[in-house]
Amino acid sequence: MKLKIKYIPYERFEKMDTDKLISEIKKKNIILIDARIGSKEETKLIEDVMRKISGRFKGIEFASIEFEEKNFSLLGMLRKRLKEFVIGYKRGITVIGPANLIREIKRNPEELLLYVR
Amino acid sequence: MVIGKIKNILSRSIVSKIGKLFKKRKIVRIGLYGPVNSGKTTLANVISMDWLGEPIGKVSHIPHETRQVIEKEHIEVKHNNKKIVFNLVDTPGIATKIDFEDFVKKGLKKKEAKQRAKEATQGVIEAIKWLDRMDLVLVVLDATRNPIDQVNVTILGNLEARKIPFIVIANKIDLKRANAHRIRTAFPQYDVVAISAKNKYRINELYSKIMEKLGI
Numbered sequence: 584m585k586l587k588i589k590y591i592p593y594e595r596f597e598k599m600d601t602d603k604l605i606s607e608i609k610k611k612n613i614i615l616i617d618a619r620i621g622s623k624e625e626t627k628l629i630e631d632v633m634r635k636i637s638g639r640f641k642g643i644e645f646a647s648i649e650f651e652e653k654n655f656s657l658l659g660m661l662r663k664r665l666k667e668f669v670i671g672y673k674r675g676i677t678v679i680g681p682a683n684l685i686r687e688i689k690r691n692p693e694e695l696l697l698y699v700r
Numbered sequence: 701m702v703i704g705k706i707k708n709i710l711s712r713s714i715v716s717k718i719g720k721l722f723k724k725r726k727i728v729r730i731g732l733y734g735p736v737n738s739g740k741t742t743l744a745n746v747i748s749m750d751w752l753g754e755p756i757g758k759v760s761h762i763p764h765e766t767r768q769v770i771e772k773e774h775i776e777v778k779h780n781n782k783k784i785v786f787n788l789v790d791t792p793g794i795a796t797k798i799d800f801e802d803f804v805k806k807g808l809k810k811k812e813a814k815q816r817a818k819e820a821t822q823g824v825i826e827a828i829k830w831l832d833r834m835d836l837v838l839v840v841l842d843a844t845r846n847p848i849d850q851v852n853v854t855i856l857g858n859l860e861a862r863k864i865p866f867i868v869i870a871n872k873i874d875l876k877r878a879n880a881h882r883i884r885t886a887f888p889q890y891d892v893v894a895i896s897a898k899n900k901y902r903i904n905e906l907y908s909k910i911m912e913k914l915g916i
Contacts, residue, residue, distance in 0.1 A: 622857030626828050629796055629854070633821040638814075642797025646850045682797035690848050 586613060586684075586699065593618035601631040608681050609640055613697070619649040619675030628679070640681070646688040646695050649675040727774070728786040728914060729833055734840035735851045736763045736793030739871040743840055743897035744772075744790040750903075751775045756790050762806045764820035766792050769830050779907040782916050791830060792823030794851050831858060836913055837866040838906075843878035843894065847886040856887070865913050867906075870894040874901060 589612045591599070596616050607614060620628075625647070632643050678688060678695055689696040732740040745755040756772045758765055772788045798820050803813035831837075837859055841847055859866045868890045870880035880894035893909050895902045 622854060622861045625850075625854040626831075626858055629794065630825050630828055632796060633798075633824045636798055636817070636821045638800075641799040642795070644850075645796060647853075682799070688850065689846075690850070690853075 587611065588613045588615050590615050590617070592616070593620075596620070601628065602635075604628075604679075605632060605635050605640075608643060608679060609635075611681055611684050613678060613680040613685070616677040616679070618677065619647045619673040620677045621673075640683075642682045643679055644682050644685040644688050645677065645679040646690050647675060647677040648690060648693065648695060649673050651692070728784065728835045729771075729789060730786050730836045730838065730910065731789040731791060731830065731834040732838050732840055733791055733827065733831070733855055734793060734869075735842070735845075735849065736795050738793065738840045738842040739897045740793065740840045741766050741790050743838070743869070743871065743895075744770075744788060746897050746900055746903060747775065747777075747788055748772050751777055756788065762803060762808070762816075764792065764795075764798065764803075764816060764823065766790060767816070767819040767823035768792065769823075769826050777907055777910075779904065779911065782911050784911055784914065784916050786835075789830065789834065791827035792820065794827060794855060795820070795824055796851065798824075831864070832862060834864055836910065837864055838869050838910075839866050840869045840871050840897075841883055843870040843872050843880050843883060844875050847883045856890070866890070867909050867913060868892045869906065871897055874899045 589607060591614055593616055596604070604614065625645075628643075628645070636642055676695070678697065680697070684699060685697055686700050687698045689698070732744055734740050741757045741759050744757065745759065748754060748756040752772065752775055757770050769792070770790045772790075774785060775788050776783065776785050798817050800810070800813040800817035803816050804810055808816065839852075839855055839859070841852060856866070856868075868883065868887055870878075870883040870892055872878050873880055873894050874896035880892070884892045891909060891913070893902070893906050895906055897903075
């Protein structure tokens with residue numbers, strides 16, 4: 584079985600119309616974003632997905648993980664915050680896929696396990 | 701000019717007093733949030749029955765039984781010589797997918813199942829929209845399930861981002877496979893209260909925690 588993973592840089596995801604994102608997902612594409620999307624972006628995604636649910640489109644499975652800096656010094660924390668401020672997002676990955684293709688996504692601190700149907 | 705200044709001071713003082721009056725009268729709104737079938741309505745019913753003598757909503761084994769936000773007003777809880785008055789808000793479970801066929805498997809007819817699915821999607825949207833109205837949220841998690849679930853992370857992340865105080869509730873501890881410790885380990889930075897809403901076990905501890913969170 585072939586799986587198509589579509590990479591979307593966070594800068595594009597931020598400006599992307601959710602309808603366009605959901606139509607990519609409806610085409611059975613698994614979306615990979617190179618950042619941990621924010622909580623409010625997550626709830627907006629859920630709201631927009633709910634509006635699109637129909638007989639064929641059941642919704643999504645998604646998961647985000649953040650890459651944690653191992654440096655817990657004050658300087659390390661400041662550097663992390665500055666990076667987030669400059670680039671505008673948290674380092675990590677977000678995976679979004681159609682629920683009729685992805686059965687489950689399990690999260691571990693530094694990895695995501697996708698279980699497909 | 702002097703009269704103008706005095707008028708200004710008086711009007712500011714009156715506005716401030718009116719403001720404080722409304723502030724005193726402000727009713728606290730406590731919401732129950734969480735994934736589907738975690739026991740939110742069961743817990744809401746316990747609280748509502750305890751203090752108002754009537755339930756807030758219907759409970760069933762079929763997912764998405766609660767498909768609308770329901771607010772029960774003026775619940776007065778007295779506990780440990782303290783009193784709190786609040787509106788209790790029960791919300792539909794947050795989900796990222798809804799399949800009407802799941803309802804058919806639970807015994808509903810296809811037409812009924814499709815209608816339920818449609819209402820459930822609207823319920824999720826409504827629940828998210830109500831989040832900003834909450835003064836305190838009880839995040840109800842099923843202690844028999846893995847707590848590191850994206851829906852749970854999304855709910856907790858949103859509460860933190862919106863600076864809404866919350867209590868994590870590890871529910872269903874009456875069940876053999878329940879593991880409240882797993883929830884505490886998953887979220888060590890949060891207050892976790894382990895209860896059984898169905899058996900009304902440790903509800904008093906929850907009332908204490910609510911009062912503590914609201915500074916009463």
